[in-house]
Amino acid sequence: MIAFILRRLLLLPFVALGVSALIFSLLQFLSPAMRASLYVHDPKQLNAVPDIIRKYHLDQPAYVQYWDWLVQVVHGDLGWSETARETVADAIRGFFPATFELALYSFACILAIGIWLGTQAAVHKDRLLDHLSRFTSISGASLPTFVWGLLLLMVFYGHFGWFPPGRLSLEADLFVRSSRFHPYTGLMTVDALLNRQAWIFWDVFRHLVLPVATLTYFLTAVLVRITRSSMLETLRTDYVRTARAKGLAQRVVVDRHARRNALIPVITLASLLFVGLLSGVAITETIFNYPGIGRWGVNASEQLDIPAVTGFALIFSGLLVLANLCADTLYAFVDPRIRLR
Amino acid sequence: MMALVILSVGTGARGAGAPVKNPDTFVYITAGDVESLDPAYAYDTTSENIIWPTVYETLIMYAGSSTSSFVPMLATQVPSLANGLVSADGLTYTFPVRQGVHFHDGSVMTPEDVRYSVLRFMLQDRDGGPSWLLLTPLLGTDATRDSKDNIQVMPGQVAKAVTVSGNNVVFHLHHPYGAFLSIIAAWSFVMPRAWAVSNGDWDGSLGTWQKFNNPKVQDRFQFDHMNGTGPFKLESWDRQAKQIVLVRNDNYWRKPARLARVVVRTVEEFTTRRLALQQGDADIIDVTRPDQSKVMGMSDVTVRDGFPMLILQAIHLNEKIDTTGNPDVGSGKLDGNGIPADFFSDIHVRRAFAYAFDYAANIRDGYRSGGTQPNGPIIQGLLGYDPTAPKYTHDRDKAIAEFKEAWGGKVWDVGFKFTETYNTGNVARQIGAQIIKDQIESLNPKFKIDIRDVQWSTFLELTTRAHKGTMFVLGWAADYPDPDDFAQPFLGSNGDYGKAIGYNNPEVNKLITEGAETADPAKRASSYRQLTKIAYQDVPSIYTIQQTSFLVMRSWVHGWYFNPILPPPGQNPGKDYYTLYKE
Numbered sequence: 001m002i003a004f005i006l007r008r009l010l011l012l013p014f015v016a017l018g019v020s021a022l023i024f025s026l027l028q029f030l031s032p033a034m035r036a037s038l039y040v041h042d043p044k045q046l047n048a049v050p051d052i053i054r055k056y057h058l059d060q061p062a063y064v065q066y067w068d069w070l071v072q073v074v075h076g077d078l079g080w081s082e083t084a085r086e087t088v089a090d091a092i093r094g095f096f097p098a099t100f101e102l103a104l105y106s107f108a109c110i111l112a113i114g115i116w117l118g119t120q121a122a123v124h125k126d127r128l129l130d131h132l133s134r135f136t137s138i139s140g141a142s143l144p145t146f147v148w149g150l151l152l153l154m155v156f157y158g159h160f161g162w163f164p165p166g167r168l169s170l171e172a173d174l175f176v177r178s179s180r181f182h183p184y185t186g187l188m189t190v191d192a193l194l195n196r197q198a199w200i201f202w203d204v205f206r207h208l209v210l211p212v213a214t215l216t217y218f219l220t221a222v223l224v225r226i227t228r229s230s231m232l233e234t235l236r237t238d239y240v241r242t243a244r245a246k247g248l249a250q251r252v253v254v255d256r257h258a259r260r261n262a263l264i265p266v267i268t269l270a271s272l273l274f275v276g277l278l279s280g281v282a283i284t285e286t287i288f289n290y291p292g293i294g295r296w297g298v299n300a301s302e303q304l305d306i307p308a309v310t311g312f313a314l315i316f317s318g319l320l321v322l323a324n325l326c327a328d329t330l331y332a333f334v335d336p337r338i339r340l341r
Numbered sequence: 342m343m344a345l346v347i348l349s350v351g352t353g354a355r356g357a358g359a360p361v362k363n364p365d366t367f368v369y370i371t372a373g374d375v376e377s378l379d380p381a382y383a384y385d386t387t388s389e390n391i392i393w394p395t396v397y398e399t400l401i402m403y404a405g406s407s408t409s410s411f412v413p414m415l416a417t418q419v420p421s422l423a424n425g426l427v428s429a430d431g432l433t434y435t436f437p438v439r440q441g442v443h444f445h446d447g448s449v450m451t452p453e454d455v456r457y458s459v460l461r462f463m464l465q466d467r468d469g470g471p472s473w474l475l476l477t478p479l480l481g482t483d484a485t486r487d488s489k490d491n492i493q494v495m496p497g498q499v500a501k502a503v504t505v506s507g508n509n510v511v512f513h514l515h516h517p518y519g520a521f522l523s524i525i526a527a528w529s530f531v532m533p534r535a536w537a538v539s540n541g542d543w544d545g546s547l548g549t550w551q552k553f554n555n556p557k558v559q560d561r562f563q564f565d566h567m568n569g570t571g572p573f574k575l576e577s578w579d580r581q582a583k584q585i586v587l588v589r590n591d592n593y594w595r596k597p598a599r600l601a602r603v604v605v606r607t608v609e610e611f612t613t614r615r616l617a618l619q620q621g622d623a624d625i626i627d628v629t630r631p632d633q634s635k636v637m638g639m640s641d642v643t644v645r646d647g648f649p650m651l652i653l654q655a656i657h658l659n660e661k662i663d664t665t666g667n668p669d670v671g672s673g674k675l676d677g678n679g680i681p682a683d684f685f686s687d688i689h690v691r692r693a694f695a696y697a698f699d700y701a702a703n704i705r706d707g708y709r710s711g712g713t714q715p716n717g718p719i720i721q722g723l724l725g726y727d728p729t730a731p732k733y734t735h736d737r738d739k740a741i742a743e744f745k746e747a748w749g750g751k752v753w754d755v756g757f758k759f760t761e762t763y764n765t766g767n768v769a770r771q772i773g774a775q776i777i778k779d780q781i782e783s784l785n786p787k788f789k790i791d792i793r794d795v796q797w798s799t800f801l802e803l804t805t806r807a808h809k810g811t812m813f814v815l816g817w818a819a820d821y822p823d824p825d826d827f828a829q830p831f832l833g834s835n836g837d838y839g840k841a842i843g844y845n846n847p848e849v850n851k852l853i854t855e856g857a858e859t860a861d862p863a864k865r866a867s868s869y870r871q872l873t874k875i876a877y878q879d880v881p882s883i884y885t886i887q888q889t890s891f892l893v894m895r896s897w898v899h900g901w902y903f904n905p906i907l908p909p910p911g912q913n914p915g916k917d918y919y920t921l922y923k924e
Contacts, residue, residue, distance in 0.1 A: 034799055034801070037801045038798075044384065046801070046841065082558070084580055085375070086580050087559075094581040150612055165608075166582070168582075286609055286610050
């Protein structure tokens with residue numbers, strides 16, 4: 001297994017090279033003036049476009065720009081992000097923990113609810129719980145995130161004032177920035193507990209409720225259907241029939257015998273969901289004004305902030321490789337028949 | 342069920358007359374993003390809102406709502422001919438510097454700091470930056486570098502442009518410039534030289550400024566650090582949360598501000614901004630005209646409308662279109678399936694479009710009646726504005742008559758087809774484009790106009806570098822409240838728009854120079870009135886609207902006053918945090 005893991009990790013630099021080369025090759029389709037728009041926001045600056053092109057070497061061939069970028073990266077510099085107003089590395093360091101925190105809580109909820117509901121839907125096929133899960137899945141899949149998110153925001157913040165947007169209230173934000181608070185992990189809920197500031201924990205929690213609820217409702221739908229389908233298939237197998245014939249309780253049959261084997265496709269989906277959460281929740285982050293990496297990534301793409309887009313893509317291609325590795329490794333634990341070679 | 346939920350939410354959750362939330366803290370939620378906190382670098386309205394007059398101050402300031410009279414600020418007098426602080430030839434302006442003013446780091450402001458700051462502002466001169474505003478009147482050039490990036494400004498020129506004499510800072514202009522005080526009021530920010538130098542910036546010596554010329558945004562310490570004399574100082578800039586926090590300067594040279602803290606936060610989604618206002622978590626928010634109806638009638642929210650802004654929108658008619666590989670010109674010939682490169686160079690074509698445009702519908706539908714039709718680039722509120730000057734009106738018969746004259750009658754007989762562009766997401770411009778399409782096509786079935794939205798990056802390419810734009814809408818907001826700031830970009834052959842559309846009228850160029858370099862307001866006004874007449878005759882652009890703005894704020898906000906030049910000047914007017922308070 002160690003060899004397997006190492007082999008997979010060795011893929012990382014090649015994936016990074018491939019992704020970055022792809023992005024830079026797409027630069028061929030962008031004229032220097034289009035790329036200069038990143039630095040020009042007002043008609044008053046129109047005359048400066050040729051100078052900006054020269055200053056930032058935007059008219060160099062893509063392979064020259066790529067080589068310059070590679071040399072920079074080798075020296076540990078991912079470049080400057082105009083959209084984040086800081087270095088790409090600092091931006092990732094700043095945005096990633098927020099998105100990771102959101103993704104973690106959302107993922108936990110999605111897994112817990114998705115697997116449970118999917119399992120119950122399969123076990124109680126064509127009965128009320130199954131219909132309820134179907135309704136949840138369809139509504140979650142068909143309602144756009146921004147509609148659901150805005151609805152939740154209007155009701156629970158606009159009307160009740162319970163769960164505000166953002167990551168922290170003003171008061172909590174000022175405290176967190178002060179010398180009285182030490183950021184150990186970048187995950188505000190964890191740091192709040194480590195700093196023994198329960199009120200900060202609750203403040204962060206209040207701000208997480210709505211975006212987590214939005215993502216959970218939206219993404220649980222998919223997991224529920226896959227889990228249900230996989231469970232149904234597993235429940236029809238001979239060994240499950242044998243377990244029932246032996247007189248084992250339904251709960252034991254489902255929890256100890258069926259569910260584990262039904263999890264293989266769920267693990268695959270879950271790993272993709274997690275990476276997707278880490279990289280692609282721009283809409284949710286925008287609606288809730290949550291300072292995450294997805295929103296930054298979308299802004300960077302729209303404004304042709306190439307260093308940011310490349311840095312973003314590098315990180316997430318790496319995460320995808322790691323997520324797949326975790327998934328493959330988990331398969332071996334879940335199903336002993338699978339051997340990693 | 343969803344509909345019931347929506348209906349039950351309503352537009353207000355907090356009761357009428359709700360207690361003031363965060364009484365010492367003012368929260369402004371904007372849609373824009375801060376580019377830089379360096380006053381010599383920033384040239385966007387969101388950054389300027391933080392910079393001036395909140396953290397950095399200038400030598401003089403506009404008097405309340407006025408754009409033409411000034412009060413002393415970091416200077417103790419406003420120079421004028423009457424008090425002798427402006428020389429008779431209009432080339433020398435003397436500012437006595439106020440004593441006992443402290444910067445935020447505690448150091449005392451000196452005339453040398455003023456000189457340093459002004460020179461730094463000019464000589465930093467980053468691409469697309471604001472340095473030209475002081476370079477032009479003081480050094481007679483709008484750039485420190487030529488087109489090949491070679492420095493073209495001599496140390497000797499710089500040395501004598503701004504000098505210190507006792508407690509005075511003296512500006513020696515390259516040529517008389519009637520708008521000079523306007524520029525100083527908005528752009529002469531002062532920072533401590535010692536602080537700048539100790540943080541790696543230019544030391545003020547004339548032999549070394551070239552190394553600090555044209556930096557990238559992140560190259561300067563002042564990008565994210567501030568040290569001014571203003572009523573507020575920077576506490577933090579969180580780039581992830583897109584939030585800037587300012588705290589009151591208790592050592593301010595005037596009475597300290599009433600607010601203890603100002604928070605400026607960027608929230609791109611309008612609904613989120615609106616809900617924050619509704620909940621009292623924001624005191625003022627940015628609202629666009631199309632969204633204005635969504636804030637009307639909110640409890641404990643005041644909407645004030647009808648503020649005339651120094652912002653002008655126009656449809657620019659490109660007289661020298663690059664037709665090479667340009668899909669927007671169709672066949673590239675006047676054959677009914679396209680337009681040639683010089684299509685708009687015919688005055689009758691331009692006048693026809695000017696008569697065909699429905700100005701009232703544009704203002705009503707695109708801007709929710711938030712504006713008036715201008716009669717030229719010298720708009721209301723500027724010296725030389727002539728309310729009696731003629732303007733084009735929507736007149737189908739005249740439009741047809743002009744088209745029948747255009748290109749010897751060929752336009753009417755053969756027809757044309759081209760594509761008009763606007764930048765994606767700009768609803769007002771989209772409506773304007775649709776109006777012109779509908780009106781033109783209704784005149785003659787052989788006239789075809791397609792409209793296309795493009796990303797800002799593509800829009801830039803089309804309209805500037807490549808000169809491929811056929812007809813496009815772009816506006817202009819005042820850098821300083823003076824007609825020269827509008828005449829040059831719209832009508833000058835080297836102006837931003839004049840150049841983009843290939844408009845070149847030597848008489849116009851001469852009048853622009855005369856207007857700028859004359860100190861006598863009456864003579865200046867005359868030059869600009871003549872320019873307005875020529876703009877009407879030549880129609881290089883169709884001036885569609887001078888926008889008015891509106892302010893949306895919680896009812897507990899007091900102390901706001903209108904001045905069109907306060908940042909950020911846009912659909913929502915600017916604000917001076919010093920005078921604001923909540924109760």
